[in-house]
Amino acid sequence: MKIYKKIIPSQYVLSIFDIDYDKLLKQGIKALFFDLDNTIIPYDINVIGPKEQELLEKLSENFKVLVISNSRKKRVKTATSNLKNIGYVKFAKKPLKFGFKKGIKLLNVKKDQVCVIGDQLMTDILGANRTKIKETILVKPVKQRTDHILTRNNRKLENIFIRKVAKKYPEKYNEVLKSYAESK
DSSP states (O other), X not given: OOHHHHTOOSEEESSGGGOOHHHHHHTTOOEEEEOXXXXXXXXXXXSOOHHHHXXXXXXXXXXXXXXXXXXXXXXXXXXXXXXXXXXXXXXXXXXXXXXXXXXXXXXXXXXGGEEEEESOIIIIIHHHHHTTOSEEEEEOOSSGGGOOHHHHHHHHHXXXXXXXXXXXXXXXXXXXXXXXXXXX
């Protein structure tokens, strides 16, 4: 399978607050893996805010919730310090399978019970699809101008891949990626 097929998420939404979590429950999803930076909070904020904390903790009543990040321990530990009963995987090495497999083992769930939610096609979505995780949700970056240089490069690369998806898989592009591409 070509890489550009593996960057296609199951769905695209504007933010973590726009996801239909009840629908995910009905689909058999038991665990939610949230990327941290520019999915939950921007890079220039150090701690998850009250609104995001409230959502994640409410979700933890029905799901096993995990923060999965490529950031180092200090960043992730500080950001998640106010969360109750929500763990994290730091330095996940996305898009490699390493961090996703670690999260699956940590939460004791199966791949088909997991939904990955993130803001990057080239790390979050690609890594989850490579790991054969059932559901992947792409969200619009919270504050894209705070992206690190590597993330900026990834976003340039993803534009190339989005154009490939538009040509090779026009139905999927129109269904999922078109509104994301237009929002950039």
